[in-house]
């Protein structure tokens with residue numbers, strides 16, 4: 496079982512604000528008009544964890560709790576212009592990427608974040624919970640080559656870990672092997688292989704190239720898991736923006752997503768969204784020391 500503790504609520508000090516250390520996180524991702532996944536989930540999560548959120552849109556996705564009906568990718572020039580708008584003005588302490596649909600879009604994002612001295616959290620979004628492909632199948636190669644080596648931490652689910660490594664990832668041993676390949680062969684700084692798609696406890700595996708850390712919570716029996724991956728990685732980004740260590744950030748994110756799944760409202764006719772406010776029910780539960 497994962498340890499849980501009651502923790503202090505985070506507020507920046509006067510000094511931190513003066514030093515421009517108010518935590519700021521940026522998400523670069525697609526949309527979910529029903530608010531459970533994508534940019535919307537990321538911004539809600541940043542806000543809940545008391546981090547100032549910024550967002551750059553990659554694609555507009557017509558989706559709801561039942562599935563995806565249409566996708567419109569923004570022009571490359573518009574993606575580049577948004578990156579310029581943000582980076583010429585406000586420097587984030589953490590950058591998270593979610594859905595980036597094409598190799599060309601990935602190249603643009605990679606070229607802009609390469610030079611940034613900031614934590615980069617990559618959620619290698621490929622397929623929605625509904626089974627709909629959110630990125631070009633050919634773009635997986637670009638994801639591996641251009642973006643993944645820049646990542647402080649990458650957060651694949653099991654099918655994404657399989658696509659990245661080219662090997663089946665079904666068991667805990669497979670997760671360990673995949674984690675090693677993702678860090679040592681593909682060049683990510685660290686990885687959390689998420690076991691949300693396994694049977695039994697919700698088992699995630701963190702690996703930083705030196706040691707493994709297992710994050711285990713009881714599986715919640717619900718179909719309302721739309722946006723779990725987005726929310727989890729956004730929570731890691733928020734905690735890193737605040738300056739917490741990687742392992743602390745991952746532990747807090749796990750606690751945050753557990754509560755969000757535990758207290759869903761059953762919204763929508765399909766796989767409903769998680770409850771981004773649920774951590775408030777357990778005072779300070781999702782805050783780091």
Ligand SMILES: Nc1ncnc2c1ncn2[C@@H]1O[C@H](COP(=O)(O)OP(=O)(O)O)[C@@H](O)[C@H]1O
Nearest residue numbers: 652689690691692697698714715723724727752
């Ligand atoms: N039914 C569940 N009960 C508890 N935790 C879950 C459940 N489903 C997913 N999680 C957790 O949510 C996070 C996202 O995992 P996952 O669903 O595998 O990602 P994705 O949304 O990218 O497919 C992980 O921490 C995972 O363990």
Ligand SMILES: Cc1ncc(COP(=O)(O)O)c(N)n1
Nearest residue numbers: 525526532533722723724725
């Ligand atoms: C725009 C966008 N990005 C990502 C997801 C994946 O959602 P999940 O976290 O359920 O895998 C999604 N459905 N839509």
